[in-house]
Amino acid sequence: MMEKPLNNRAWLLVAPVFLIVAFSAILPIMTVVNYSVQDTFGNNQFFWNGLGWFQELLDPSTELGGRFFDALWRNLMFSAIILAIEVPLGILVALSMPRDGWKVAATLVLMALPLLIPWNVVGTIWQVFARADIGLAGWALNALGIPYNYTGDVISAWVTIVVMDVWHWTSLVALLCYAGLKSIPDAYYQAARIDGASRWAIFTTIQLPKMKRVLLIAVLLRFMDSFMIYTEPFVLTGGGPGNATTFLSIDLVKLALGQFDLGKAAAMSLVYNLIVLAVCWVFYTVMTHAGTERPVREIAS
Amino acid sequence: MTLELEKVSRAVAGVTHIHDVSLRLERGSLNVLLGATLAGKTSLMRLMAGLDAPTSGRVLVDGKDVTGFTVKKRSVAMVYQQFINYPALTVYENIASPLRVAGLPRSEIEARVAEAARLLKLTPYLQRRPLEMSGGQQQRCAIARALVKRADLVLLDEPLANLDYKLREELREELPRIFASTGAVFVYATTEPMEALLLGGSTATLREGRLTQFGPTAEVYRRPGDLATARVFSDPPLNTLQATKSGGTVRLQAGGSIPVAGAFASVPDGSYTIGVRAHHLQVEAGEGHEAAPSINGVFRLRASVTVAEITGSETYLHMEAGETPLIALLPGIRGLEPGTAVDVLVDPGQILLFDSAGARAGRALDAAA
Amino acid sequence: MASITLDHLAHAYRPNPQGPQDYALKEINHVWRQGGAYALLGPSGCGKTTLLNIISGLVIPTNGRILFDGRDVTHLPTEARNIAQVFQFPVVYDTMTVRQNLAFPLKNRGVPREDIDRRVEEIAGRLDMSAVLDRKAQNLTADAKQKISLGRGLVRSDVAAILFDEPLTVIDPHLKWQLRSSLKELHRSLDLTMIYVTHDQTEALTFADTVVVMHDGAVVQTGTPEELFVRPAHTFVGHFIGSPGMNVLPASVEGRTAHVGGAGGVAIQLARGYSALPAGARIELGVRPEFAQLAPAGAGVPVVVKRIDDLGRTRIARIEIAGHPASALVPEGVHLNGDQAGLMLDPQQIHIYADGALVAGQGGA
Incomplete structure (x- = not known):
């Protein structure tokens, strides 16, 4: 909350970090920038293309622009769906978690399990679990008369990916909300009971406002993660059926490594990056704004 | 050591927390920072400790400029309002921890911990863990840890605020003697005037980030240099009355006038603010529609009782004289009903007089207190 | 309601x-x-x-x-x-x-x-x-x-x-x-x-x-x-209420006289008689600082003054009565020389406690 006094020698100590960041982030990004303004036919032969790729990318009528915007909408749609499910569900789970006793530890461990599984393993688990022929879920659904096949049916594929993400990440939202709930002093609940507040009123007047900050963090994390999702759909559907689950990241890899269109891929990844940064900035502003609303020092002198 | 603040100011994000404070704290002294919440007590302590750097001004230790030095380079110990101890360590290890960090030999650590524990009456509890003790003992442990370092500067930020009333009383009484035995510069922040008086030493009164006065505690209490200081250093709150001196007469806005007397004798005609502490007001049963005329050079004004608070042996009488709220501390039990008309007597020999800018006026009144 | x-x-x-x-x-x-x-x-x-x-x-x-x-x-x-x-x-x-x-x-x-x-x-x-x-x-x-x-x-x-x-x-x-x-x-x-x-x-x-x-x-x-x-x-109430709390001194009582500090201690006159104190009980004398005022040596009960705290409105003396710590008021205008002083007690305000509980005295003034 208060900065330490500035000391010029501190910059020396920070220098190694700058060097590392330069090599790990700035140089690769500059390489990508370099690619994005050139075209290549392989053999390390490059041609200056100016902003050509960017113009093409941002024009939905071109082939590149078309697939870019398709993938972008898919991404946004996916993020919106999982946020709409995971946030309320996470809050609900957090609200129903036990407050004290041995159950707390047990619940926390259980909740953390999905978070500990590597992402490609999550994809594999669901790939098998949801298979219409041998997977328990897929087989059961079909046995119940619901036509389900994520490799062939667009709806099935989307449902599977969404359910997988919800299974994987709702815990995170729930744990964050739980931490927020735990920080509310008992007196608030007592006061609300005395005021005759209903369960719903307690939620909207006490719990939700006190969870606001952690919820913002949860939404930010989940949005970023889902916007950059790659591994799980890649393992599960490979972007199919057709291009139905080809998200930006998957498309990017197809473009860069599948078709070796380095220039196009570079331009796309830069725009992708800028979108992520912009969203980050918006969230950051909202979050710091939410911070300043609070009374700065309540019991200080 | 001596600690000197030279025209120190600090602003954070454009908001000035400390305005131009100059203060010189002597070796072995106990200094109380008295002020309301957010008056700048904690901010000032952070500057003294080197946790924050001043925006302007200098901090000197023994005449040497240490303004840019961080807290690690200074010899400082701090005690907070919250009881901050290592919960997993015994009281012994808690007290010993700063010595272990400093790498002192074992025998030296043992001797110093034993000494600090004795001073703070913790000897029987050395093998306990902090949470197994009462709040008062936990805070004793934190204070012992601050003392054992033998730091040159010990800062205590409302250390007793979270304790029960009686425990506070007990520690308040012990602390000055414990401090006196060490020779460090002690700085003790509090919001309570009574605490400052009980601790003694010197008091610096703070208001809205400004130092209003610094001097021996009883001196500051009896001879506040301005209205702000008098207000900060009054509990119950200072009674204030508006008065006008004109020719040979002093007239109170709330009613009553007397021939010039007391502090009024040495000031020019004009408007003044009278400050009277609660125990200097006298109250008589009021009769008739108006207050009896002021006689014998004592102001007499009509007031109406709002609340009587009885403490067992004394009564705090809250009153209103017109729009002016007044509090009197009266000996004995005076169960006056709200709405009762009373006459309030103000002896000009027992007032603090301030001019329209809030500065002290008149000298004769220094006998008052 | x-x-x-x-x-x-x-x-x-x-x-x-x-x-x-x-x-x-x-x-x-x-x-x-x-x-x-x-x-x-x-x-x-x-x-x-x-x-x-x-x-x-x-x-x-x-x-x-x-x-x-x-x-x-x-x-x-x-x-x-x-x-x-x-x-x-x-x-x-x-x-x-x-x-x-x-x-x-x-x-x-x-x-x-x-x-x-x-x-x-x-x-x-x-x-x-x-x-x-x-x-x-x-x-x-x-x-x-x-x-x-x-x-x-x-x-x-x-x-x-x-x-x-x-x-x-x-x-x-x-x-x-x-x-x-x-x-x-x-x-x-x-x-x-x-x-x-x-x-x-x-x-x-x-x-x-x-x-x-x-x-x-x-x-x-x-x-x-x-x-x-x-x-x-x-005695707990006496101690807990009042600032400083009531002085509680171990004593022995005979009729209307209390002795603090055993043989060679001091005698304090009481306003009431206590003939039927329970045998074997811990007997204590309680008096509030407000009813104990210091005077120059020679008057009242002899005490040793350890320290005087100036609380602005009042002055409180920390004293010892026959070796037991206590507090007393220093009235305005009283000046003390050295560490010897006398303590003036209001007999009506002195109470006797047996095992902490107040004992009602007989008679009284």
């Missing part, structure tokens, strides 16, 4: 309590009269918070019953009892304005819109908060927030009692005075039962008409502030 009766109430936090040592709250019988201003006073861990929680319905007592106007509410939940509570740290609904905060309990109870508006305006007026009604509650100062907490209780017409749990803890000294006196004014004008829990004797004595002093899970004395001050029923 109700009186609250505590009927053989006791509570133990552990199941199957065996002896009295297992009880956090030992058996208590008490009636809180309708419209009374009460304080529950005691140090941390004395059981006052347990008692408060039983009244508010957060804790169900192990034994006994609690009655509101004769109706057994022992097992009723908080919301079914007609009580309001103000907590140590201010509780306001952050997202709401002051007006919405005050209206909240009424809205929850389905009170008609126009009644709510009228009631909120009225209570805001009483609390001097009309000007800030449409401000966000979370940006107000701690004392304003406490007033809102109180206001949420006051707006309700069904409230029988308002409980205060150390409500001035986070309030600055200057504002404490204001808040406390407005509390008293409200109490007078509203005819509400108020129960104020605190460890701070000044708050308890100034607020309450009747103070219940608790120690170690039990009530040690119930009385007016004056009674607690003048006739403490227990």
Whole structure:
């Protein structure tokens, strides 16, 4: 909350970090920038293309622009769906978690399990679990008369990916909300009971406002993660059926490594990056704004 | 050591927390920072400790400029309002921890911990863990840890605020003697005037980030240099009355006038603010529609009782004289009903007089207190 | 509106309590009269918070019953009892304005819109908060927030009692005075039962008409502030109330004379006789510093002065009487030379305690 006094020698100590960041982030990004303004036919032969790729990318009528915007909408749609499910569900789970006793530890461990599984393993688990022929879920659904096949049916594929993400990440939202709930002093609940507040009123007047900050963090994390999702759909559907689950990241890899269109891929990844940064900035502003609303020092002198 | 603040100011994000404070704290002294919440007590302590750097001004230790030095380079110990101890360590290890960090030999650590524990009456509890003790003992442990370092500067930020009333009383009484035995510069922040008086030493009164006065505690209490200081250093709150001196007469806005007397004798005609502490007001049963005329050079004004608070042996009488709220501390039990008309007597020999800018006026009144 | 009766109430936090040592709250019988201003006073861990929680319905007592106007509410939940509570740290609904905060309990109870508006305006007026009604509650100062907490209780017409749990803890000294006196004014004008829990004797004595002093899970004395001050029923009360507390000196008593410090000690004259002191009991003499005034050496009981504290309004001397530490007032105009002085005691105000409990003397002046 208060900065330490500035000391010029501190910059020396920070220098190694700058060097590392330069090599790990700035140089690769500059390489990508370099690619994005050139075209290549392989053999390390490059041609200056100016902003050509960017113009093409941002024009939905071109082939590149078309697939870019398709993938972008898919991404946004996916993020919106999982946020709409995971946030309320996470809050609900957090609200129903036990407050004290041995159950707390047990619940926390259980909740953390999905978070500990590597992402490609999550994809594999669901790939098998949801298979219409041998997977328990897929087989059961079909046995119940619901036509389900994520490799062939667009709806099935989307449902599977969404359910997988919800299974994987709702815990995170729930744990964050739980931490927020735990920080509310008992007196608030007592006061609300005395005021005759209903369960719903307690939620909207006490719990939700006190969870606001952690919820913002949860939404930010989940949005970023889902916007950059790659591994799980890649393992599960490979972007199919057709291009139905080809998200930006998957498309990017197809473009860069599948078709070796380095220039196009570079331009796309830069725009992708800028979108992520912009969203980050918006969230950051909202979050710091939410911070300043609070009374700065309540019991200080 | 001596600690000197030279025209120190600090602003954070454009908001000035400390305005131009100059203060010189002597070796072995106990200094109380008295002020309301957010008056700048904690901010000032952070500057003294080197946790924050001043925006302007200098901090000197023994005449040497240490303004840019961080807290690690200074010899400082701090005690907070919250009881901050290592919960997993015994009281012994808690007290010993700063010595272990400093790498002192074992025998030296043992001797110093034993000494600090004795001073703070913790000897029987050395093998306990902090949470197994009462709040008062936990805070004793934190204070012992601050003392054992033998730091040159010990800062205590409302250390007793979270304790029960009686425990506070007990520690308040012990602390000055414990401090006196060490020779460090002690700085003790509090919001309570009574605490400052009980601790003694010197008091610096703070208001809205400004130092209003610094001097021996009883001196500051009896001879506040301005209205702000008098207000900060009054509990119950200072009674204030508006008065006008004109020719040979002093007239109170709330009613009553007397021939010039007391502090009024040495000031020019004009408007003044009278400050009277609660125990200097006298109250008589009021009769008739108006207050009896002021006689014998004592102001007499009509007031109406709002609340009587009885403490067992004394009564705090809250009153209103017109729009002016007044509090009197009266000996004995005076169960006056709200709405009762009373006459309030103000002896000009027992007032603090301030001019329209809030500065002290008149000298004769220094006998008052 | 109700009186609250505590009927053989006791509570133990552990199941199957065996002896009295297992009880956090030992058996208590008490009636809180309708419209009374009460304080529950005691140090941390004395059981006052347990008692408060039983009244508010957060804790169900192990034994006994609690009655509101004769109706057994022992097992009723908080919301079914007609009580309001103000907590140590201010509780306001952050997202709401002051007006919405005050209206909240009424809205929850389905009170008609126009009644709510009228009631909120009225209570805001009483609390001097009309000007800030449409401000966000979370940006107000701690004392304003406490007033809102109180206001949420006051707006309700069904409230029988308002409980205060150390409500001035986070309030600055200057504002404490204001808040406390407005509390008293409200109490007078509203005819509400108020129960104020605190460890701070000044708050308890100034607020309450009747103070219940608790120690170690039990009530040690119930009385007016004056009674607690003048006739403490227990040395604990003597010590806990008053600042500094009562001087308690080990003594032996013969007739109307007390001896402090055994042979070679000092003799103190008493106003009453104590012929039937229980044998083998620990006998102590108690006298408040307010009734013990220092005088130059030669007068009264000889004492040694260790230190004099200047408290601005008064001077308190820390003295030793036959080796036992005590406190006494130094009257204005008294100047002492050296560390020898005399102590003038008011015999009427000297009490004798056997094993901590007050012994009634015979006769008297």
